[in-house]
Amino acid sequence: MKRAFFIAFNEVKLYLQDRGDLAFSLLLPIITFALLYGAFGGQTMFEGTAYIVDEDKGTYSSVLLEQLGEVEGLEVELLTPSEAETKLERSDILLVLYIPEDFTEALVSGDKAELVFRQRGNGEQWGQVVSSIVRGVAEEINQEFQVRGQVSESLQGKGISQDQIEVAVQEFLAQERETPVVGVREEVLGGSPDFVNQFLPGIVTMYVLFAIAMAARVIVEERRKGTLERLLTTRLSVGQLFIGKFFASVSRGFVQTLILLGLSYAVFQIFTPLSFLSSLVIALIFAGTASGIGLIIASIARSEDGAAWIAVVFSVTSFMLGGTFFEIARDSAFYTLSRLSINVYANDAFNVIINEGGSLGDVGPQLGILAGVMVVGLLISRLIFRVMPGGK
Amino acid sequence: MAEEFLVVKDLHKSFRDFKVVNGVSFSIKKGEIFGLLGPNGAGKTTTIRMLSTVLEADSGDVTIGGYSIRQDAAAVRSIIGVCPQELALYEDLSALDNMVFFGRMVGLRGSEARAQAMTNLEMMGLEDRAKGKVAKYSGGMKRRINLAIALMGKPQLLFLDEPTVGIDPQSRNNIYETIEGLRNKGMTVLYTTHYMEEADRLCERVAIMDGGQIIKMDTPYKLKGEIGSPEQVTLEDVFLKFTGRSLRD
Ligand SMILES: Nc1ncnc2c1ncn2[C@@H]1O[C@H](COP(=O)(O)OP(=O)(O)OP(=O)(O)O)[C@@H](O)[C@H]1O
Numbered sequence: 001m002k003r004a005f006f007i008a009f010n011e012v013k014l015y016l017q018d019r020g021d022l023a024f025s026l027l028l029p030i031i032t033f034a035l036l037y038g039a040f041g042g043q044t045m046f047e048g049t050a051y052i053v054d055e056d057k058g059t060y061s062s063v064l065l066e067q068l069g070e071v072e073g074l075e076v077e078l079l080t081p082s083e084a085e086t087k088l089e090r091s092d093i094l095l096v097l098y099i100p101e102d103f104t105e106a107l108v109s110g111d112k113a114e115l116v117f118r119q120r121g122n123g124e125q126w127g128q129v130v131s132s133i134v135r136g137v138a139e140e141i142n143q144e145f146q147v148r149g150q151v152s153e154s155l156q157g158k159g160i161s162q163d164q165i166e167v168a169v170q171e172f173l174a175q176e177r178e179t180p181v182v183g184v185r186e187e188v189l190g191g192s193p194d195f196v197n198q199f200l201p202g203i204v205t206m207y208v209l210f211a212i213a214m215a216a217r218v219i220v221e222e223r224r225k226g227t228l229e230r231l232l233t234t235r236l237s238v239g240q241l242f243i244g245k246f247f248a249s250v251s252r253g254f255v256q257t258l259i260l261l262g263l264s265y266a267v268f269q270i271f272t273p274l275s276f277l278s279s280l281v282i283a284l285i286f287a288g289t290a291s292g293i294g295l296i297i298a299s300i301a302r303s304e305d306g307a308a309w310i311a312v313v314f315s316v317t318s319f320m321l322g323g324t325f326f327e328i329a330r331d332s333a334f335y336t337l338s339r340l341s342i343n344v345y346a347n348d349a350f351n352v353i354i355n356e357g358g359s360l361g362d363v364g365p366q367l368g369i370l371a372g373v374m375v376v377g378l379l380i381s382r383l384i385f386r387v388m389p390g391g392k
Numbered sequence: 393m394a395e396e397f398l399v400v401k402d403l404h405k406s407f408r409d410f411k412v413v414n415g416v417s418f419s420i421k422k423g424e425i426f427g428l429l430g431p432n433g434a435g436k437t438t439t440i441r442m443l444s445t446v447l448e449a450d451s452g453d454v455t456i457g458g459y460s461i462r463q464d465a466a467a468v469r470s471i472i473g474v475c476p477q478e479l480a481l482y483e484d485l486s487a488l489d490n491m492v493f494f495g496r497m498v499g500l501r502g503s504e505a506r507a508q509a510m511t512n513l514e515m516m517g518l519e520d521r522a523k524g525k526v527a528k529y530s531g532g533m534k535r536r537i538n539l540a541i542a543l544m545g546k547p548q549l550l551f552l553d554e555p556t557v558g559i560d561p562q563s564r565n566n567i568y569e570t571i572e573g574l575r576n577k578g579m580t581v582l583y584t585t586h587y588m589e590e591a592d593r594l595c596e597r598v599a600i601m602d603g604g605q606i607i608k609m610d611t612p613y614k615l616k617g618e619i620g621s622p623e624q625v626t627l628e629d630v631f632l633k634f635t636g637r638s639l640r641d
């Protein structure tokens with residue numbers, strides 16, 4: 001058993017020595033991660049610009065602009081009427097908010113003030129979001145005015161100065177903002193279902209598969225170089241050799257996974273400590289499954305290129321079938337076919353943990369299948385493994 | 393008479409229908425250096441592979457140090473050392489790391505493996521470059537390391553398959569001296585080479601193999617005597633006389 005450990009240790013050492021291999025296998029997940037971050041990193045929040053024509057330029061139009069400016073993710077850009085006209089005309093922008101000339105005046109005199117949206121078509125999603133934000137802000141201003149108006153009306157002639165009324169109303173409104181009567185609370189179950197969560201499992205399983213395929217190549221290389229033959233003239237048994245190679249391969253796949261999951265944990269915050277640990281367990285088991293298959297590849301391949309090709313074909317088929325980048329409808333023929341891919345079970349398990357807030361107990365069947373394939377892979381590869389053609 | 397340490401009886405091996413080793417029998421005494429000679433493709437390496445338990449023989453019987461290669465392969469492996477014909481090294485590791493790794497594979501503890509590695513590296517004149525990557529070594533240095541690894545664990549029987557191929561006279565001489573030193577300590581060696589003067593110098597007895605069979609086996613002196621005056625003919629003359637002059641490949 002100790003010898004198996006040295007085999008694994010030696011292989012990891014060799015892997016660390018091979019700069020190209022090391023850079024490739026460690027940098028690639030980081031690069032993928034960076035791309036993922038670039039693509040999805042900032043988009044979990046709405047970001048947009050509100051184009052506004054301020055024809056009023058009065059006290060209350062600036063109050064409105066100020067409040068809009070405070071909304072997170074919303075930029076305010078002022079346009080002149082003619083600019084707005086041309087931009088709308090050319091479809092450069094799809095929605096403009098007009099604050100009419102009499103806006104402040106109307107509010108002060110207690111009349112109805114009106115904001116006008118002009119948009120092309122339905123203004124698209126972005127426009128709809130902006131307009132609903134503006135509506136929300138206008139609503140608040142509305143309330144303030146109504147409260148202030150009604151309070152001062154009912155207190156008129158009771159010897160209370162307008163200033164005092166103003167102070168009391170402001171206090172009351174501030175209090176209301178802080179502890180609203182009807183509050184809205186966002187509850188997120190497990191994690192937030194967004195792009196990263198959707199793609200991460202697929203990317204992780206894909207990398208594990210590639211890593212293990214590379215490990216298969218290394219074994220074939222050892223056979224060609226003669227070190228494998230030499231090893232088997234020592235006291236090392238084929239069984240120990242296998243266990244050693246298996247552990248080396250598992251650790252290789254696991255290191256890559258650790259990088260991807262660790263970075264996701266740190267940057268996207270899609271894990272709780274528990275779901276992170278659970279994901280690592282899944283990754284470890286999947287690395288074992290993939291290593292079992294890697295050993296089969298190592299046992300049947302005659303050359304390194306042969307091993308690489310078998311591995312590539314196998315990996316690509318598995319992650320295509322595995323629904324890495326798209327969902328597979330449950331009643332399709334493709335769904336049945338997809339059950340042949342080991343990635344499916346790993347992806348499923350990751351999804352349950354990351355997106356559905358499940359625990360390891362919920363993914364027992366998936367993990368069982370993965371472990372089963374691992375054992376079968378080990379057995380089959382051991383049966384067909386030959387140090388050299390005609391050898392033991 | 394010294395005891396027979398290695399006994400090979402009627403060994404056979406075919407790859408598909410191709411008989412590579414076809415009824416080989418010989419034995420080597422304890423402390424003897426035995427030369428296995430023969431043209432390319434004669435079946436020397438295949439024979440060594442079977443004796444070193446890497447390749448399974450189709451039929452025949454082999455005992456090494458009293459252990460059968462069929463029933464006691466593990467015991468056999470614990471008393472043999474193999475220097476393969478092709479370099480079998482981890483090029484990305486240092487010489488020392490290679491030696492220590494294989495030392496652990498033959499069952500040495502860490503400290504013991506390091507100590508033996510250093511002794512062997514010194515013997516091969518490689519102690520200064522012990523920590524350098526093997527990939528950066530010259531051909532001669534790689535050959536010496538290849539041999540040094542076979543010595544890890546102090547085996548009782550060494551299989552040396554063309555240990556001096558493609559190296560300069562200095563490296564070759566170093567290897568000769570190493571082997572002679574080992575012989576003086578009682579090491580038993582099975583040696584293959586295409587350099588006949590090398591076999592003449594080192595080996596007590598040689599077997600000439602051709603087409604999977606041993607066609608001649610005796611001391612170099614007696615073999616030379618068979619075709620002329622032992623002082624005047626060379627072992628190369630003997631070799632060519634018995635194996636013919638036609639090319640093999
Ligand atoms: N695994 C194998 N499968 C098929 N043929 C093989 C295999 N190993 C060796 N052979 C063939 O067996 C024959 C003997 O090979 P072997 O390597 O034993 O010869 P050798 O005497 O060591 O030759 P050389 O002096 O060139 O090293 C060769 O023709 C070789 O091609």
Ligand SMILES: [Mg+2]
Pocket residue numbers: 436437438477553
């Ligand atoms: Mg040979």
